[in-house]
Amino acid sequence: MNLIAHHPIVSAVLSLALFVVLILSFAILGSHWVRNHVYAFTAQSWVIAAVSVMVALWGHYPLLYGIAVLTIVVRGLLIPFLVIRLLDRTGVGREQAPILRSSSTLVIGGVLVILALVIAEEIHHQLLGLPAIDVLALTVLLGVEFIAFLMLTLRTEALSSLLGLLMIENGVLAGSVILVPGLPFFLEIVFLFDLLIIIATYAVLARSIRSHLGVTDVRVMKELTG
């Protein structure tokens, strides 16, 4: 990643893009409309694809162009299409009874991002000479992960849980494109394939939940304890 770190302008643009990825996570967190979650996830995926292109261009990692294309095709087009179809079929519009208000959720999200920054700084102190862009990438990776966890905890709609999981993978991809751009290309393809399987599995289970329980609100699932 040192090649990028030595380009101040590229570093600045990448930093901006990473901030956008983080802010889009907050957009998902702050909205109770599931369709908005999908739009924000789509935008996040396109930004990550742009980050991949920049790293490929200035870091001389040509395989990242392939990652960018796959990210756009799978995360930026196919997954949103599939999730919107699921939304249309299930008729889910918004979280009917959110556990916390948006404002409270956003504050907790902010605290979690600060926690992510503290962890990244700690790693930075451990690894002397870690460039600032890497610290930011670590922060975004962990921050998006934490926000996704928060979403999984506080959201009760099954499709929101699905988007929470997809967001986790976006956070990992955004961070790893900066931190480990040499991560084998083949692996990235498999990760994308894995995303599609997640969607398919969720679709099957969401249908089962609806047919057995009549709703897609996961709070009705309280039978199993002890």
Place this chain on the structure above:
Amino acid sequence: MIWILVFIILAVTLAAALVSLVAPRPVVAELANLTAAVTDLVLILWLFAIVPSRGVVGIDSLLLIDPFGVWVLVCLGLVYLLATVYARGYLRGQGRSPRSLRIFYSLFACFALVMILSSIQNNPGLYWVGIDLTTLISAILVGLEPHRRAVEAAWKYLVIVAVGLSLALIGTVLFYFAGTFVRGASYPMTWESFARIAPRADPALLLVAFLLVLIGYGTKAGLAPMHTWLPDAHSEGPTPVSAMLSGGLLNCAMLGIVRYLGILRHTSMGGDASRSLVVLGVASLVVAALFITRQRGVKRLAAYSSVEHIGIIALGFGFGGVLGTVGALYQMVNHSLTKSAVFFGAGNAIEAYGTRQIAGIRRIGDRFPVMGAAWLAAAFAAVGAPPFGLFLSEFTIARGGIASANPWAVGVMGVALIVIFVGFMTHFRKMFFSSPRPHASGADALRVTLPITSVAPMVVAVLVVLVLGVWWPHPLWVYFTHIASTLGGH
């Protein structure tokens, strides 16, 4: 020869999945799975006999056939065969539609295939993908049981394990990241390359990566306090799937943890990494002891016993050294066989009495003498009573623990095992010897006569565990010591 065997194993299992999906009649799907399970077990045992102690890498460095991976395959092959035989009577008794049976058998073979592939991955990233795929396939299998509790269990399983595995993914990325400071931005992602960079990489970063991996795969392995999905998924899914989840999948997840642990042991953080695993092992034992004692569901009882067993396996690997590792490896196979028998017995009891509640199952030994005897023996084996194999493996782990850097854990282990013994066997005493309470649901409502396929796998599993309890084959000990030498630890 090794790669021919591996290819046949994979091809036969894949063929079973495909044939099951398009089978004109369910019996074809049953036969396809049975053929695959028998072939897999025979060829895995063949692999077991010829695998070199240093292992071999092939298929463009994607696959690794080493003694540890093959041992996990042996455990898996045994459970796959037992569960396939058991599934025949179990599923027919449920009166499922032919379509449902075809889907079940196809996914069942896919589940086995992905577990086989995960166990022989040479790439930690692809290993993660394999474990993730097992979650997705098995979640659907759990959700196939036709009641709402199964859907709830499948959903919780999917969400909790997916979150856990996301942490394992970050840990994997951080491991690779740590290596970039040693080998440059791009290098092959294999267990061997991780092991090579570890001694020169930043130890603190490696420890952070390991802890993430431990929590991630620990969630999948059912280690407390990340075990919360396990009692639900193991108890609510179809019984053959419960056996596969417990006897096969937990070992596959533990394989990943131990491979990373072996890497960390070549660094200054080896002690901390081992201690982390020991702490999770102890936590699992304590949680299992508490929940087994107050348990009311018969399959949940078996599920918490899985938490106990995986906790003991974690302790063995965490203690390290020859005794700890050898004991943990022996515990793996004993756990796989015993837990299959315990789950089969629980499944039979549920089918026979029409209830999942322990209180509704009474005098089962009188009504099903052979199945009852096998189930009771399996229960004794599960709590680590002699002369069964788990007694030997747990005793060996305890010896390894006393000689380890964490001898305190042996004390907790001892107390927890006593509590579990008393709690577990109290439930069995009631199910076997107590009279039914007036108006208790299910106790008098015997619904079925058990087919031989529902009893034979239990008897076979218990007999093998009994043999393993009185005779620990010396070649097996030697085999385990080879694995122990590669994993290190004191």
